[in-house]
Amino acid sequence: MLMVTVFFLFPLVNALYYAFVDFDGLNPAPPFVGLDNFTEMFTDPRVWAALQNNAIWILIGTVSPLVIGLTLALLMWTVRRGRTFYRVAFFLPYVLPQVAIGVVWSWIYDPIRGWLNRALELVGLEHWQTGWLGNPDTALYAVLATAIWATSGFVFIIFLSALRNVDIELVDAARLDGANTLQRLRYVVLPQIMPVFLMVTTITLIGGFSVFDIIFVMTGGGPAGATDVLGTYAYTNAFELSRISYGTTLALLITVLAIPFTIALNRLQRRVSMQGTGA
Amino acid sequence: MTVQDNTLSPRRRVALVNKHVLLVVLSLLALFPVILTVSTALKTARDAQANPFGFFSTFSSENIVTAWTVGNFSDYLLNSFLLSVPSTMIVVVLSTMAGYTFARLPFPGRTVAFYLVVLGLLVPFFTYMIPLYFQLRGIGLLNTLLGVNLVLATTGLAFGTFFMRAFFTDLPTELEQAARIDGASEWQIFLKIMVPLVSSGAGALAVFTFLQNWNNFLVPLLYLPGGEYRPLTTGLYLFLGGRSIDLGPLAAGTLITILPVIVLFVALQKQVTQGFLSGAVKG
Numbered sequence: 001m002l003m004v005t006v007f008f009l010f011p012l013v014n015a016l017y018y019a020f021v022d023f024d025g026l027n028p029a030p031p032f033v034g035l036d037n038f039t040e041m042f043t044d045p046r047v048w049a050a051l052q053n054n055a056i057w058i059l060i061g062t063v064s065p066l067v068i069g070l071t072l073a074l075l076m077w078t079v080r081r082g083r084t085f086y087r088v089a090f091f092l093p094y095v096l097p098q099v100a101i102g103v104v105w106s107w108i109y110d111p112i113r114g115w116l117n118r119a120l121e122l123v124g125l126e127h128w129q130t131g132w133l134g135n136p137d138t139a140l141y142a143v144l145a146t147a148i149w150a151t152s153g154f155v156f157i158i159f160l161s162a163l164r165n166v167d168i169e170l171v172d173a174a175r176l177d178g179a180n181t182l183q184r185l186r187y188v189v190l191p192q193i194m195p196v197f198l199m200v201t202t203i204t205l206i207g208g209f210s211v212f213d214i215i216f217v218m219t220g221g222g223p224a225g226a227t228d229v230l231g232t233y234a235y236t237n238a239f240e241l242s243r244i245s246y247g248t249t250l251a252l253l254i255t256v257l258a259i260p261f262t263i264a265l266n267r268l269q270r271r272v273s274m275q276g277t278g279a
Numbered sequence: 280m281t282v283q284d285n286t287l288s289p290r291r292r293v294a295l296v297n298k299h300v301l302l303v304v305l306s307l308l309a310l311f312p313v314i315l316t317v318s319t320a321l322k323t324a325r326d327a328q329a330n331p332f333g334f335f336s337t338f339s340s341e342n343i344v345t346a347w348t349v350g351n352f353s354d355y356l357l358n359s360f361l362l363s364v365p366s367t368m369i370v371v372v373l374s375t376m377a378g379y380t381f382a383r384l385p386f387p388g389r390t391v392a393f394y395l396v397v398l399g400l401l402v403p404f405f406t407y408m409i410p411l412y413f414q415l416r417g418i419g420l421l422n423t424l425l426g427v428n429l430v431l432a433t434t435g436l437a438f439g440t441f442f443m444r445a446f447f448t449d450l451p452t453e454l455e456q457a458a459r460i461d462g463a464s465e466w467q468i469f470l471k472i473m474v475p476l477v478s479s480g481a482g483a484l485a486v487f488t489f490l491q492n493w494n495n496f497l498v499p500l501l502y503l504p505g506g507e508y509r510p511l512t513t514g515l516y517l518f519l520g521g522r523s524i525d526l527g528p529l530a531a532g533t534l535i536t537i538l539p540v541i542v543l544f545v546a547l548q549k550q551v552t553q554g555f556l557s558g559a560v561k562g
Contacts, residue, residue: 089306095544097494099512100537104312210403213496238409251405262401
């Protein structure tokens with residue numbers, strides 16, 4: 001309890017205080033500025049740009065891992081042999097430190113020697129080649145693709161475990177009744193894993209608000225702010241520009257945006273565990 | 280499907296083989312960056328400069344040695360352990376105790392206290408990371424192993440308490456009552472009866488927390504600016520900025536960073552998966 005108070009509750013209250021003063025990290029009695037930090041935040045074009053990047057990140061970064069993870073889980077559903085190997089292979093990316101992931105993917109995106117551009121050349125798409133992380137038009141999506149690679153493994157593992165509770169006889173019955181693969185998925189499988197589906201969606205959604213490590217490592221928010229999200233912009237302000245209060249205010253914005261989804265998630269989790277099927 | 284693979288009709292067997300081919304290709308795609316790291320790390324220094332991404336063209340330990348000595352990765356590795364092991368132990372011990380308390384021992388204000396702890400699951404680290412920096416500086420814990428271990432432990436406690444409480448809530452109360460009738464004290468009940476019953480949960484929590492702390496980047500980046508206790512994650516980041524042309528040692532450093540994670544994951548696959556799954560589903 002003491003630890004929680006000192007390292008969590010106290011700084012939390014302090015965060016609110018910082019947001020209403022102008023603190024530079026040195027002045028022990030920072031001047032009270034009221035809502036100035038908030039006014040600045042809402043008129044700062046870079047905040048809106050960062051928010052837009054967060055939105056892109058959340059949209060694509062939620063939908064793609066869901067599709068990929070569910071597809072992989074469905075593929076593996078009836079496979080017996082080699083299960084352990086596939087599980088390890090698909091889940092491993094999610095367990096690795098994001099710094100390491102960022103480093104290696106930067107090599108893949110290397111404009112001259114990277115595998116992506118080389119692969120494009122092999123299939124005759126030279127005109128698609130670009131410096132993926134250096135080009136403001138592609139940088140965000142390149143980093144996002146890396147994140148999707150890592151997150152899909154997580155989604156996959158959750159769906160795989162949820163599918164264990166799906167009644168496979170119903171699926172076979174539907175097959176006999178002439179339902180095709182998509183119909184079986186839509187009307188038989190999905191309804192049974194719906195709570196888990198919603199839960200995974202919310203988890204990846206919340207992650208999209210507080211994304212930091214991978215962008216910080218791969219592009220640092222650049223080129224020219226093209227990949228800045230709220231997290232990296234708050235960090236830059238607080239720790240590189242010594243605008244502590246403004247950075248804190250930006251961090252509060254992340255919190256305010258993320259909390260409704262977190263509450264929704266908690267509700268969902270309670271419902272999932274109440275169904276008794278559990279983890 | 281209860282049928283064995285070898286009793287399938289020919290048509291379905293072909294479908295299964297196709298599935299396996301597809302799954303192998305996809306696994307290789309998922310593992311591609313890891314394979315690339317190993318390949319580049321094991322090249323000779325010359326080959327790593329000339330042809331860094333060609334697969335397994337030469338073999339040598341030069342890059343590993345460079346990263347280990349010149350790149351300080353031996354220190355980083357030690358620091359990673361010094362930051363991850365104590366914080367994980369704190370989380371597991373305190374969460375088990377707190378989980379038991381919140382599940383089984385009614386005390387005044389229990390609900391409020393529990394909500395305060397669980398609030399940690401709701402509030403992202405971003406919210407309080409900046410004030411925490413100045414607070415640590417104020418009490419002299421910035422740039423210390425103790426400070427960062429405590430911060431890492433606190434970020435893990437909310438989930439840990441939540442997680443362990445669920446285990447204790449699931450246990451039947453008869454056990455506890457029987458022990459109490461036999462004259463066991465509260466501590467005896469906890470240590471001799473309850474803890475052994477939740478050891479699988481505590482194990483999963485330990486592995487999960489260890490990986491989280493090992494992989495954590497932002498906490499050491501913020502609260503260890505001095506560099507004496509730099510762990511692998513921020514060490515690798517520094518190395519990336521400093522000598523980005525030397526791909527060989529960089530790959531070797533990356534390998535040193537991820538190898539313990541891979542070994543742990545493959546060896547304790549069940550616990551890791553359970554930890555992450557429960558993180559998502561239990562509640």
